[in-house]
Amino acid sequence: MYDVMYIPFFNMFQMVMLGVRNAALPVARINVPKQNLRSSLIYNGVQVRCKGYAPINLGVMFVPEQEAWIVERFGKFHRILQPGLNFLIPVVDRIKYVQSLKEIAIDIPSQSAITSDNVTLSLDGVLFLRILDAFKASYGVEDPEFSITQLAQTTMRSELGKLSLDKIFHERESLNVSIVESINKAALSWGITCLRYEIRDIILPARVKEAMQMQVEAERRKRATILESEGVRTADINVAEGKRQSRILASEADKQEQINRAAGEATAIMAVAEAKAKGIKLVAESLKSQVSGLTAVSFKCVV
Structure with missing residues (x-):
């Protein structure tokens, strides 16, 4: 009976001592792929990401902010430790993963x-x-x-x-x-x-770069040609517009000159006509006064 009770107790003592011995093992670094910027550590089978240490179950655990610690009990998932104070059972509970919740x-x-x-x-x-x-x-x-x-x-x-x-x-x-x-x-x-x-x-690739460079240069030459032709076209339009405006202004000047000349001639004709009318009027008045004088003289002679 004592042998039966002694063997399980001895096995449990071995398990406790094995856990204490493993807890004192140093941290071993493993190779990480180059594309992974975060370091991974293996401590006693515990994979730790973004940490330079492996947490040891001391019963009382303080989890930092923005971290999640995965706890297994007897090799099975038990719970996730939240930031702050947490209590675990030594040896029985094991921190399997440490996940960072930061970006x-x-x-x-x-x-x-x-x-x-x-x-x-x-x-x-x-x-x-x-x-x-x-x-x-x-x-x-x-x-x-x-x-x-x-x-x-x-x-x-x-x-x-x-x-x-x-x-x-x-x-x-x-x-x-x-x-x-x-x-x-x-x-x-x-x-x-x-x-x-x-x-x-x-x-x-180098050939694609050369082709793209040639395309860019051709596009630049095309734009330069278009801009040059646009400049010539604009210059021609400006010259033609200038000539048109010049002719319009010249015709307007000729028209105004003719109008002014006609107005001057009309004014001169009116002045001549008015002078003639005044002369005729004066002659008529003179004749009228003469006729009246002759009539008066004749009347006196008859009397």
Whole structure:
């Protein structure tokens, strides 16, 4: 009977000592893919993201703001520790994941893509995301950042294949929005939301650059020719308009001169006519006075 009771007690003592020994192990750093800007640490099987240390279960835990600690009990998910004071059972409870709820920027490495007009180009970008559900981010995907990076690369290639090279440069903002919407649809089950995506650099092949440079130069020459012809046309129009205005002004001057001449002649004729009329009137009055005098003389002689 004592042997039966002793064996479970001894096994439990071994488990406690093993947990204490493991709690004293140093933190081991592992290699992280280059596109992942955040460091990952493994401590006693505990994966810690965005932290330089692995939390040890001391019974009384203080969780920082904007962090979520995933606790497992006997290897099964138990609960999520919220910021502030939390109590755990040593050895029994284990902190499995530490998720940061802050906005994170991930560098998307350069990759090649083919546009709808069969132009191969290389481009990279920056992805801004945030963890909304710490449980899904911990158990829904093995490595959330690596998965979201791969998803961003494939989505970017897919969206670029729908546009031509000219539209990529002109509709860059709408392209970023389309990539964000596609990523959010796929990453919904991971508890991650993509806030925004920014295309950083677009690298074109040398031949495409030369062709675009030639096109730009041809467009500039075309604009210069158009501007020159517009200048000549405007100059000709201005000259013709000047001649027209000059002729109009000359004809107006001739017309006014003729009017003035006619008015002068009419005035002269009127003056002559008035002078003649006055002369005739004076002659008539003189004759009338003479006739009246002769009549009076004749009347006196008769008397």
